[in-house]
Every structure is written in C-alpha cells, then in structure tokens.
Amino acid sequence: GAVVSQHPSWVICKSGTSVKIECRSLDFQATTMFWYRQFPKQSLMLMATSNEGSKATYEQGVEKDKFLINHASLTLSTLTVTSAHPEDSSFYICSAPFISGRAENRNEQFFGPGTRLTVL
C-alpha cells in the first residue's frame, strides 16, 4: 500500500522558536495533502489543506500566518509552526489521498505516523 512519512516524529522546542514538520508521500504523488492536529485525549481536527502549486486552504480558526504550509512538490508538504507557544503542543498528523485506477472512487487516504510537538 501507499506510504506517508513524517519527519521528525517528535520535537521539543523552546517557546518562540519555529518548527518545521515534513510530510512525504513515498511511493505516490499527492497534489493534495491534509494537516490535522490532535490534542491529548481528543480527536483529529483538520487544520488545513495543502495544495501543490497553490496556496493552502485553512479551516476556520486556524491562523495561516502561524501555521505556514508549503507544498513544494508532488511528494512533499511542510508545516511550519512559527513562534511556537506551549498551547501549540500537540500531535500533528498529515494525510494524503491515494488515487489509483482501482481506487479512484474510494477516497482512500493514508496517514503519516504523526509528529509530537512539545513547546516548553
């Protein structure tokens, strides 16, 4: 099956610094990727849709200037948390829909393993 990787898997940073998280589709191309955030004991909430070659689409309440998204290529999307604060500590997960000749109508998505961000 299709594989999505994330890097780093975990990061600890000081308040005020910026952190970049990478999401890669390893064996398929993804013109669209999704970024989710999961706080402890809560569900995944969609933050933004990353679009290759165009601007990301942000969900209501998500600050686009704080969470910078760059879809640099068909296999890479990056999320940069700028001037991170302790309330940004969370589990960030990306996903990419995989469309094949067989599965094009299945809306099958593959999730990365997640990145745990802790801001001190």
Added chain:
Amino acid sequence: GEDVEQSLFLSVREGDSSVINCTYTDSSSTYLYWYKQEPGAGLQLLTYIFSNMDMKQDQRLTVLLNKKDKHLSLRIADTQTGDSAIYFCAESIRDTGRRALTFGSGTRLQVQP
C-alpha cells in the same frame, strides 16, 4: 456542518465481541471509515464502507451501516488484548472534492484478560 459522534469508552473481556457505535450527520457522506490508534502512534485504517452498502465483513471485523439513521458500527469478533486502542470513525467531506475526513471523538476500547 459535519458532526460525528462516538461513545468515549468500552470495556470488554478477552474473547467477547466488541461493538463500537458512531453516528454522523452529513447525509452526503460517501465513505465511512474506521481507524485504530494505539498510544502515541498514528492512525491505522481498519476498514471502510461505501454509503450504498449495508454491511461489510473483513475477517474479525464487521461494519454495519444504517444510512436512514446515520448510524455506523464496528463489531470486533473474539476481541484480543492487542485490540486495546482508540477507534475513530470518520466520514469523507463532500466539499469541492477536498476529500478531507471528519473524525469522531474516538472510542477507547479496553480489553480485559
């Protein structure tokens, strides 16, 4: 907007069947999914069902969909301790083809030996 709800916790004995329930509100959902998340880990797709199906079985997993009541369930037969995890149901969003998912709050399944 879309809303997906689940009960928060389920405890069963090893060997029993587990049934995890989910309700959703978006009648235009195309696909409904069940994901498993173990502590500190990402999401593992367990199974999915297309909205024109009533039931899907995959080994120990049985998914039932009642589209009229917008109710989805996941039955795990012969539940094992390794099944202990959080289970999320999710639906696809029908909005300009973005295909992002809306997740339920998750059900924590605890399997007692």
